Amino acid sequence: MSSLMDAVRAGRIAEVTSLLDGMTDAERRACFPELKALRKELRPDRWSERGRQVLPALHLAGAACQTGAAAVANWLAATDFIWAPASPARLIDTLADRDLAWIADVTHRLAQRPVSARVPFDLMTGLVRLSACPVPTTTAYVQGWLMHIGSTWARSSSVVDRLRQEPHLAELVAALFEIDDIGSVFGWVAGEGRNSWPASLARLTEEGALDRKSMLDGCAARLLRGGRASDVRVFLQLLRALAPTRAEERERVADWTALAADAASPVAAHAQSVLAGLALDGELPPRRLAEMSESVLFRTEKKLLRAQLVLLGKVLAKDAGGVDELLPALAQALGHMDSEVQERAVKLVERHAPRIGDPGVRDVLAAGAEQLSPVLRARVAKALGVGLVPASAEAYEEALPAVPVPLRLSPAPESATELAEEVGALLAGAADDVAAFERTLDGLVRHAHQDPGALREALEPVASRLHWFTAATVHPSDFFGHRHLELILAALLRKTPGGGFRTPLRDPLSVAGCIHSPLGQAFNARIWEIAHRIHADPPPFLLSTPTWSTGILEPDELVARLDAYRELGVRATPTDFAQALLRVRRQDRAGAEAAAERAAALGTPEGTRLAQWLTAEGPALPPVTLRTAGPRVLLEFGELEELQRDFPPDFRPLGRPVSVYREHWRCYHWDADLRPHWTALLPEQRELVAVRLLRDFSSLAVDDTRGAAEILPRLAESDGAAGPALHLGLAYALGARHEEDRLAAVDALLVLAARGQLDAERLGADLGELMGSGTVKPARLVESVRTAAATGANATIWGILRHTLPALLAGLTGERPPAPPRGLPDLLAVAADCAERSGARGDVPHLAQTADRRGSSRLVSQARRLRSTLVLEVAA
Structure with missing residues (x-):
């Protein structure tokens, strides 16, 4: 016993192995308490040179000197030995004289450990071979197998060759489809090309080593379950590598339909292409295509929606007999927020409405058309021959949220x-x-x-x-x-x-x-x-x-x-x-x-x-002494004298001038919990708070930071003049990088509008200036104004955009105008939609030059649509 402990303390692992071979079970058990004490003693020194020397010998001896399967598994997987374990070969050799059922029990207990325990795969697979037990299909074991097959030690052979040597290939591959988040590892070791995992598994399936039906069913089931993008990507690669035949595609029409409806965009696009091929070849019944279309047209991805509308147009052009079954699906597209999708759907209705035989179809489409702008709704009404209310006869009502009502503070707790x-x-x-x-x-x-x-x-x-x-x-x-x-x-x-x-x-x-x-x-x-x-x-x-x-x-x-x-x-x-x-x-x-x-x-x-x-006179608005120009527009405020008189020294800086250049804008006031208290500090002078947060608001668009816009709804609900600082900060936040900041800005915009405090001209001009300098990207602003318009604030959004668009359209004039900024066509589409719904009329500078350009690009078509709306005569 003392000899074993001396060898362990000296880190002589070969001697430890030899001594263990000559000991009885009783002698080994007698050594364990001292081994356990040594483990506790080494815990503070496990990173030291002594720890790295002694721990492998201790790891080996402790595993050999216990008889319970659970105790041995706990010892083998202990975190104390992660960085200095005994080699798997020595551990397997030491445990080889135990009962095979006992070894199988230890193996499966080790495989049940989380991946973070870092149990060596060589140890688990060696014990599987030793005990001849069923292969574990736990996350730790399967992930270890993936890493083992893809590791650098066998680069001389292909992945297919290494997989052919795996005796448990079918069980382990089947487990890939069942384990959540395995795609992050599977995809990482998969690589690309012929030696990738998807290509290798497809080849083994072709050779018959893997059951083809099971592989296709596993891919479909895994993609239907969804998950992280890494999971989706790698199993979609595998499905494409398997290259289902047309007969196999027909067998799984229900799966493709479900994937097109609910799966991630890349998977939905693949399922849509499969179903499109079947539909164009006449192998997808109209009822199935209608079911698929209703699901896809309910999604938000424009690419999927446009592809589906194109598909419906092609199918109806080839066979007009399916009009009554297919056209009702267009009701979803008629209510979509994107005007181009609506336009395409309206054209399909106009083209195929004469062939409608079922009156119920006309009713469905007419109901869907109620969500369209008045101009498009009139086109659908004309095509269907139904009596919708004319656009000019409608009295538009702006739908703004109720003005927020402040809550009265409850009394302090009595106990x-x-x-x-x-x-x-x-x-x-x-x-x-x-x-x-x-x-x-x-x-x-x-x-x-x-x-x-x-x-x-x-x-x-x-x-x-x-x-x-x-x-x-x-x-x-x-x-x-x-x-x-x-x-x-x-x-x-x-x-x-x-x-x-x-x-x-x-x-x-x-x-x-x-x-x-x-x-x-x-x-x-x-x-x-x-x-x-x-x-x-x-x-x-x-x-x-x-x-x-x-x-x-x-x-x-x-x-x-x-x-x-x-x-x-x-x-x-x-x-x-x-x-x-x-x-x-x-x-x-x-x-x-x-x-x-x-x-x-x-x-x-x-x-x-x-x-x-x-x-005294009410809260004054500080005078603006400077407005900078360039990528980051900021404001300077002059002194507010009423805060300089008879206030404690610590309060007087609130009314002192705000300087863009003399004061530091970057600091460690990073805690967002403080900002709401700042609005309550000056509840009737919100401009004093807004001007000191302008740099933070600008960073939302310029530096893609996150979170500063959270205070904007509070500022909108506060009192005092809503001046240039608040509107400029709102403009920055409407073009923020992150969605939660844009949503906070939309909330603030709607609150200001509901309170009658929104200066649409000022905000629109600020947005035009910021987009003209490239600070705010039109594509981001589109998401914000579209969200606000979807609440029913069409007149409000039009009132802003009519002052924003001239700054963008002015840059597109001349003999050789530059390419429009990304998102400008969408911004014009939102403007046209808001103008149509609110009945706006008038002129937008530089709009005519864009509408008169040659071609039929989306920019030109939306500019023409907006111009036509603004000059539309209202019926008496």
């Missing part, structure tokens, strides 16, 4: 336990919920004033999970980012040094002149003062807690709070009162002036200041 639960929810990930944050902050102040002991007792279980909880003291600088609530908790739990947080919470980037710093500085200052005061002299409640979820504070409510402070003899915290002033509603002049009288009657400095603030 400390309930408040602690809300604190826990905020710490767990709701830091961007302004309403929850503000009511919780007010609740902490209230309970700290009423019963600080009970509050600390309730908060300790929640705060105990925070990393600073065991520290004796903390510093405000430990809580930058979105951890402001933690700063309050630290003050409540007496983690503050001395008499509280005497050092203000300063944003280190404020000194560097970060463009966001005035917003962060003001927000930080209020939080720090609350934390500092809550330590020894907490107020009974906060003055600045908003009335509404947008951050607005009603003036009557603020007057009542100041009156309560007066009666209690409580002094107001400067930053809390400053925040209250910035939040109090002033746009309602009648309400503000009435509240100002009551505030002045209080006879306190804060009451007098509030009265002056409420009776």
Whole structure:
């Protein structure tokens, strides 16, 4: 026993093997406790030179000195030995004297391990051969087999040659179709050409080594199941390599139809081509083609839809007898969002409507035509001979979303336990919920004033999970980012040094002149003062807690709070009162002036200041002093004097000039949880927030960043003038790289339109300038405006695009005009569709020159369509 341990500790693996051969099972079991202790001892040193020397010997000895199959499998697959295992050959040789059923049990337990366990394939396959057990078809084993066959050791032979030597070929290939996400490995080792896996498996199928029907059925089933793009791609390659015969294609018409309807685009396109071949050869019944067409025409991919419409046109041209069965499928295409698809479908209806024999078909197509623009709908009505309402007789109604209604904040929780639960929810990930944050902050102040002991007792279980909880003291600088609530908790739990947080919470980037710093500085200052005061002299409640979820504070409510402070003899915290002033509603002049009288009657400095603030002119729009040009258009704002007078020093930067060149735009204000609090900081002066976020908005289109547009709907719901900064930021976000940012921009656009605050001319001109410089790509804008138009905001979108298009069309004039930017034809199509639906009339500069160009390109055809719509005479 001591000899074995000495050999293991010295890493002499050959000697370990020899000693194990001469030991009985009882002697081996007696050694295991010491081997187990050595494994624990080596755990901190497994990356060291000693660990790399000793671990292989320990790996071998530990596997040999246990008798349970589960225990041996656990030892063999332990993470301690991943980087320094014993060789598979030595392990197999050591286990060879065990019972074959026991070895089979160990083998299958190893194969059940996840891929991340990195059990060597050579060990698993060696044990399979040793025990003669059924081959495992687990993910780990099959993936190991794939890597083994495709590894570099056998480059001298082809994949086909290596597969021919596999005794379990049929079982392992069948498993490929059953394992999810195997395509990422299968495709990686597949390669291209004749030596690829798809080509090799197809060749073995042709030779009879693999059952052809099983292979075709497996491919179809795997593609129907879907999955990652890597899975889809490699099994589609295999299906193409198998090259099904026409008879085999006919046998699987149901599979092709299902794939064309629901599979990923490449697979659907392949299935569509197979069915098209059958249909054109007369081997696909009209009923099947109609079923397939309805499914494909429900998809969104233009390429698939256009191919299907072409196919229907060819089939109907060859055999008009299927009109009644095939034409109803066009109802899906008539309602598609793409105008070109609609145009093609309308032409098919016009061409084949005279042959319709079933009146029900006319009814189906007429119902589908209700979704078309008035011009196209009139063409369908004429072709069908039905009485649709003429386009000119319709009264268009713009469909905009309901104006968002702010939510009134609920009172702070009455019990400390309930408040602690809300604190826990905020710490767990709701830091961007302004309403929850503000009511919780007010609740902490209230309970700290009423019963600080009970509050600390309730908060300790929640705060105990925070990393600073065991520290004796903390510093405000430990809580930058979105951890402001933690700063309050630290003050409540007496983690503050001395008499509280005497050092203000300063944003280190404020000194560097970060463009966001005035917003962060003001927000930080209020939080720090609350934390500092809550330590020894907490107020009974906060003055600045908003009335509404947008951050607005009603003036009557603020007057009542100041009156309560007066009666209690409580002094107001400067930053809390400053925040209250910035939040109090002033746009309602009648309400503000009435509240100002009551505030002045209080006879306190804060009451007098509030009265002056409420009776002053409403929130001013900062003057724009500079608008840059080029790929990144930015704005400079002048000084806002009303924020310079009688405000704490940390709040005054909010009204100072915004400079494009003197202030740093890049910083570490990366946490999106802070941005909603910035909108609530200035709920009636959203332009001051928007101008400081312009660089972030521009990066959505210029640098393809993600997430900055999330704040735009909040800005749209805020109050104050919707000026050039907000509209320019919206223009950038409408051309953002990522879909979620574009959707946020569309939401903001519709909210502004519903509130009557959207300046369509300004936004359209901004978009034209940004697209003219190449900053915003037309193809991205198309997705945004199409989404907005689909909600029913056709007049709104037309009002924007009529000011956007001239800047793009102007560049296409001249004797030898350049190629149009990608997406411009689609943008014209959306504009034409919105103009048709809203009944727009008038002229668009430079549109006529584009419409008069020769040819029938999509750009020219859509320009002509738009021009025709804009000059269409309205019937009396």
